[in-house]
Amino acid sequence: xxxxxxxxxxxxxxxxxxxxxxxxxxxxxxxxxxxxxxxxxxxxxxxxxxxxxxxxxxxxxxxxxxxxxxxxxxxxxxxxxxxxxxxxxxxxxxxxxxxxxxxxxxxxxxxxxxxxxxxxxxxxxxxxxxxxxxxxxxxxxxxxxxxxxxxxxxxxxxxxxxxxxxxxxxxxxxxxxxxxxxxxxxxxxxxxxxxxxxxxxxxxxxxxxxxxxxxxxxxxxxxxxxxxxxxxxxxxxxxxxxxxxxxxxxxxxxxxxxxxxxxxxxxxxxxxxxxxxxxxxxxxxxxxx
Amino acid sequence: xxxxxxxxxxxxxxxxxxxxxxxxxxxxxxxxxxxxxxxxxxxxxxxxxxxxxxxxxxxxxxxxxxxxxxxxxxxxxxxxxxxxxxxxxxxxxxxxxxxxxxxxxxxxxxxxxxxxxxxxxxxxxxxxxxxxxxxxxxxxxxxxxxxxxxxxxxxxxxxxxxxxxxxxxxxxxxxxxxxxxxxxxxxxxxxxxxxxxxxxxxxxxxxxxxxxxxxxxxxxxxxxxxxxxxxxxxxxxxxxxxxxxxxxxxxxxxxxxxxxxxxxxxxxxxxxxxxxxxxxxxxxxxxxxxxxxxxxxxxxxxxxxxxxxxxxxxxxxxxxxxxxxxxxxxxxxxxxxxxxxxxxxxxxxxxxxxxxxxxxxxxxxxxxxxxxxxxxxxxxxxxxxxxxxxxxxxxxxxxxxxxxxxxx
Numbered sequence: 001x002x003x004x005x006x007x008x009x010x011x012x013x014x015x016x017x018x019x020x021x022x023x024x025x026x027x028x029x030x031x032x033x034x035x036x037x038x039x040x041x042x043x044x045x046x047x048x049x050x051x052x053x054x055x056x057x058x059x060x061x062x063x064x065x066x067x068x069x070x071x072x073x074x075x076x077x078x079x080x081x082x083x084x085x086x087x088x089x090x091x092x093x094x095x096x097x098x099x100x101x102x103x104x105x106x107x108x109x110x111x112x113x114x115x116x117x118x119x120x121x122x123x124x125x126x127x128x129x130x131x132x133x134x135x136x137x138x139x140x141x142x143x144x145x146x147x148x149x150x151x152x153x154x155x156x157x158x159x160x161x162x163x164x165x166x167x168x169x170x171x172x173x174x175x176x177x178x179x180x181x182x183x184x185x186x187x188x189x190x191x192x193x194x195x196x197x198x199x200x201x202x203x204x205x206x207x208x209x210x211x212x213x214x215x216x217x218x219x220x221x222x223x224x225x226x227x228x229x230x231x232x233x234x235x236x237x238x239x240x241x242x243x244x245x246x247x248x249x250x251x252x253x254x255x256x257x258x259x260x261x262x263x264x265x266x267x268x269x270x271x272x273x274x275x276x277x278x279x280x281x282x283x284x285x286x287x288x289x
Numbered sequence: 290x291x292x293x294x295x296x297x298x299x300x301x302x303x304x305x306x307x308x309x310x311x312x313x314x315x316x317x318x319x320x321x322x323x324x325x326x327x328x329x330x331x332x333x334x335x336x337x338x339x340x341x342x343x344x345x346x347x348x349x350x351x352x353x354x355x356x357x358x359x360x361x362x363x364x365x366x367x368x369x370x371x372x373x374x375x376x377x378x379x380x381x382x383x384x385x386x387x388x389x390x391x392x393x394x395x396x397x398x399x400x401x402x403x404x405x406x407x408x409x410x411x412x413x414x415x416x417x418x419x420x421x422x423x424x425x426x427x428x429x430x431x432x433x434x435x436x437x438x439x440x441x442x443x444x445x446x447x448x449x450x451x452x453x454x455x456x457x458x459x460x461x462x463x464x465x466x467x468x469x470x471x472x473x474x475x476x477x478x479x480x481x482x483x484x485x486x487x488x489x490x491x492x493x494x495x496x497x498x499x500x501x502x503x504x505x506x507x508x509x510x511x512x513x514x515x516x517x518x519x520x521x522x523x524x525x526x527x528x529x530x531x532x533x534x535x536x537x538x539x540x541x542x543x544x545x546x547x548x549x550x551x552x553x554x555x556x557x558x559x560x561x562x563x564x565x566x567x568x569x570x571x572x573x574x575x576x577x578x579x580x581x582x583x584x585x586x587x588x589x590x591x592x593x594x595x596x597x598x599x600x601x602x603x604x605x606x607x608x609x610x611x612x613x614x615x616x617x618x619x620x621x622x623x624x625x626x627x628x629x630x631x632x633x634x635x636x637x638x639x640x641x642x643x644x645x646x647x648x649x650x651x652x653x654x655x656x657x658x659x660x661x662x663x664x665x666x667x668x669x670x671x672x673x674x675x676x677x678x679x680x681x682x683x684x685x686x687x688x689x690x691x692x693x694x695x696x697x
Contacts, residue, residue, distance in 0.1 A: 026316060
């Protein structure tokens with residue numbers, strides 16, 4: 001089994017760090033779910049798509065909301081449909097099997113080929129949600145009491161779970177996962193990521209924009225730091241707006257794309273003002289420009 | 290294999306379980322570490338560490354353990370431990386600063402390497418040697434992540450270097466964080482008691498549908514009791530001058546408590562340094578707008594969870610003597626500590642959050658009063674981790690002052 005394991009090497013659309021690639025391959029080899037945490041916009045969700053693409057497997061996405069229950073991922077017994085059918089008497093109601101609707105997890109288990117299952121933003125759900133899935137993720141099987149059936153995965157799916165750390169996940173659940181934290185990319189890594197999205201970007205523009213971006217991220221007291229996806233949007237805006245590279249650092253156009261909170265914008269503007277006031281001489285030249 | 294490392298991790302506060310360790314062994318059997326230390330590092334981290342908050346501890350443990358491969362046994366652990374203790378930059382004394390200016394990093398690196406080399410020769414005396422000789426120059430360099438240096442000097446141990454960089458230091462949850470994190474911590478402070486009593490007055494829609502369908506269409510109504518949080522919270526905040534440096538931090542907590550709309554009741558009062566006969570209704574501590582402490586003790590039942598925020602540092606008399614109050618035009622018949630004891634006696638679920646980091650509690654000017662108050666209230670530092678710990682204490686009755694004993 002260990003000899004012919006699919007190895008994930010990253011894909012053209014997604015730049016993956018060595019650490020992350022390692023973690024993915026460990027998770028695949030051990031058949032355990034991979035739990036991905038990280039700042040918003042570091043490409044947690046994209047990872048699953050990239051794995052599916054690179055290994056040529058089907059991707060099943062289970063989006064978790066605050067109301068999602070673990071049971072829904074396995075199957076739902078559609079009792080209401082059965083009631084309707086019994087009233088019109090055009091179906092054989094005694095066959096309960098037709099009223100069992102499999103959820104995303106069930107779909108992944110029942111698939112003939114190995115699939116990639118993405119459980120997106122697991123921390124959105126109720127506190128007990130991960131605990132309810134312990135057995136199913138461990139054994140990759142579940143039992144349906146209504147039909148006295150056990151669904152077992154033919155091939156263990158590659159399970160990717162993402163979390164934004166809105167809730168602490170229970171220890172018992174964590175013990176069953178491989179964990180990886182996506183650190184925020186360093187400038188050179190960031191450049192490679194941007195090149196994927198904007199291959200023909202002017203070098204000067206990129207340089208200036210990156211410098212401004214990391215300056216903003218390093219500001220103290222900022223509440224919501226701009227992330228990768230915001231930088232990509234900002235670059236798009238700069239290109240479309242035809243801003244010349246020399247003006248980026250001075251004017252910081254389209255700042256609203258990067259900073260989403262009023263407090264942060266105020267903080268930045270105040271900081272800049274204080275700076276220009278300290279340097280009393282260039283102040284007049286600034287207006288004279 | 291590496292069993293010792295398992296205990297190492299535990300000692301460094303990484304909660305490793307046996308199951309995870311077995312997984313690691315299985316992965317090693319499959320050759321997934323790629324027979325390199327770097328591979329082993331990532332493999333271990335992916336399997337054994339389950340939150341980025343522990344990455345830093347893991348890095349420390351890893352660097353510490355695998356440093357042993359090349360150095361004398363037991364020694365680097367002591368150095369690391371020692372370097373860690375010197376992390377607070379505040380402790381730089383004049384002498385240390387002078388030393389630091391004299392030596393540049395390169396030179397210090399060289400000196401530390403030399404010193405390590407010398408200690409290889411003298412096995413047992415080494416401990417004292419670094420302890421005294423190393424104190425000034427390396428004390429400060431411990432503030433820079435010291436591991437780069439120690440790990441960097443050895444040529445092949447790149448993983449130790451990675452670990453030594455301690456890139457994940459900022460994710461430690463004992464660091465102070467923003468409003469949102471406080472809010473999340475406060476969310477844990479809830480108690481849905483009405484599950485147990487009260488009228489079943491809420492229509493359980495799902496249950497009704499389910500039951501009706503099970504009955505093949507004969508309607509059967511299901512009722513449930515509404516879930517309400519019964520948690521009542523009282524926040525007492527020090528608004529004294531010595532709290533100034535912590536304004537931002539306290540504001541964050543205050544905002545978080547206010548945003549947490551899930552409490553049944555929330556009362557906020559202020560005090561100046563210590564609590565006496567009255568509590569102020571607004572942070573300016575205006576002497577016209579106050580509530581008697583006596584009145585609060587009488588009217589608020591002991592189910593209130595009381596969170597006191599203050600630096601607990603004050604003059605001896607302010608806490609221990611009648612009439613010791615800091616405001617010159619006021620007087621108190623009972624000593625502050627007596628009021629604190631009465632509050633604690635009445636409100637069994639209470640904690641004291643101190644914005645001063647816990648490692649300074651014994652060494653500050655206010656060490657005496659901090660110690661005295663700790664015998665009355667369980668004290669935690671005002672960080673997310675501290676808040677979480679105190680919320681655990683607020684949920685059940687905790688013994689007062691279990692951490693410290695004070696002799697009068």
